[in-house]
Amino acid sequence: MGLDDRKLAVLRAIVEDYVSTQEPVGSKALVERHQLGVSPATVRNDMAVLEEEGYIRQPHTSAGRVPTDRGYRLFVDRLSRVKPLSPAERRAIERFLVGAVDLDDVVHRTVRLLAQLTRQVAVVQYPSLARSSVRHLELVPISTTRLMLVMIADTGRVEQRLVELPGPVPADDVTDLRRLINEKLAGARLSETPPLVQVLVEEAPVTLRPMMTTLATVLLETLVERHEERIALAGTANLTRGGLLDFQGSLRPILEALEEEVVLLKLIGETEPSTTRVLIGDENEFDNLRAASVVSTGYGPGATIVGGLGVLGPTRMDYPGNIATVRAVARYVGELLAQN
């Protein structure tokens, strides 16, 4: 375990060089480009140790060294210095996000912004319904036996469901239903609604009972239980940068994984603590993505977290830069949401 400072410096140099050149880096090139103060031979000895410990490897004999997932991990945990955003980037973020007209717009702008700044694939989760509160529930008559149930959440999300009623319902009843439902549910966190909905059905006047039951069912089944998560994606074209050298020649598995909402949610959602998460290579649980890394974090108004966002790219990515960008964008989005 003899990883003295110099060996760590060598590892850092290897990671930085490899990330920027995309080519295995040799001992000679290393001492030329970095002020390590020692000879190539010494560096070679250090490299041999680093390789033994599993931090770097040789693609083949007589080639330079390349960081392993474990090497990147060490780099991210202990070696990378925070890279402050350039003023230009800060300006880009602000410019990009002002003028959004609704939540959809915010999310779309955010995901494109992230993709553009990091030059990776960007993923943004819509504010999770599970972490949202009900702001208002609206009932809009569509026909005599149909209502549209519109739920507006405090996070700005708006979900609608078509409800097929058991029988025709007079306009006055709709008004009553709307009032009853909002009295009981407005302000409640969505996760806390089931018992409230239960009470709502029980306390409903007998004439409204059937409608209320139907509404309750739709509400619980389609909004609470399988709480629809939504995801926005951008920058898939960035996957083709490294000219197929990243991702060992096939984008197939990556693209497939990106089509699965479940996968994306696992990657960027559920980031319990309010910290930035970095998943490197096979640290993530999906085989399709073992050649990729993910940098993600939560966002939300103030200190609460309502959703996740992040970027995905080759393990050979600029971790410090991407971490800084992801954090900054998340903070800006949070502020934007707090304003609404």
Added chain:
Amino acid sequence: MGLDDRKLAVLRAIVEDYVSTQEPVGSKALVERHQLGVSPATVRNDMAVLEEEGYIRQPHTSAGRVPTDRGYRLFVDRLSRVKPLSPAERRAIERFLVGAVDLDDVVHRTVRLLAQLTRQVAVVQYPSLARSSVRHLELVPISTTRLMLVMIADTGRVEQRLVELPGPVPADDVTDLRRLINEKLAGARLSETPPLVQVLVEEAPVTLRPMMTTLATVLLETLVERHEERIALAGTANLTRGGLLDFQGSLRPILEALEEEVVLLKLIGETEPSTTRVLIGDENEFDNLRAASVVSTGYGPGATIVGGLGVLGPTRMDYPGNIATVRAVARYVGELLAQN
């Protein structure tokens, strides 16, 4: 212009073979696999003519022939026989589309279904607001000086905008505004609303005038003028099927084009007549997509068209099959929409 029946048969055979094998097809293989009733030498003569006319070409001397865009065009226009859907496919369509809970759900299911059936990239346009009518406009108070304007269209689309009011507004006024707006606009086609909105502002009671003006502005600017079109995409992983042989080795331009909503809309939207449109290779206007073909059609409840859907893939695609699938899916979606 001597394109007799046999030459056309040869072209058809070339297209069919090339589509299924992905390899340039030679005269010998052709007579083996198809009952052309003539010798390879004869076929070669026909091929020479076809090449002269620009319907096929040789990637290099001593290779077989490959259809040109023009060849595919002729094939699609005159040579392809309609390929009826298999019962399994019909069942898949029905199974896939039942149980959709809202428009989002319908669109997502549709796009995934299309991608799965055709094994191409699928694109579905949400029902265009420009072709929708207002079913209901709802005003939901968010704070004393903020309203959420929710528009529900007859196509099922629901759009919301946050409106910053000039001053605090009492609940009664909101009720009045809601009533006035709906009286005037409900049922109107979105494209016909501008004059109505104008009248609405003019006729509004003096006390409501400022609010109404603000609402009108938001309504016109964000919903009517730049009528938000939305697009769903699926199956990008299918681009990697031909193993990078299609798209001359780089998915880059394709992926870039797919990220541009404007491009996608031009491709699948605005299909004026209710027919299926096929764009082959450089027939479409985007350089990025000159290696791709698009099969698209309009859909909508009954005879009206509210949006477009289609698939995109390599010029070397199964046109008859994709055309049949796109048509069938569009019809099913139309029926589904008609039910609501």
Added chain:
DNA sequence: ACTGGCACTCGTTACAGTCGAGTGCCAGGA
């Protein structure tokens, strides 16, 4: 008008040889 035969083209594959980046190891020096 079709067909068999034949010379020709040219991409593909295999193989051998050279080059050079990069390594591991070792002996010597601070």
Added chain:
DNA sequence: TCCTGGCACTCGACTGTAACGAGTGCCAGT
């Protein structure tokens, strides 16, 4: 003990050559 220069070695990348074969164009014959 640690670092360094030197040196032999490995092995992928590149190059040139040769054999192969799919496919063609053309022509003379039926």
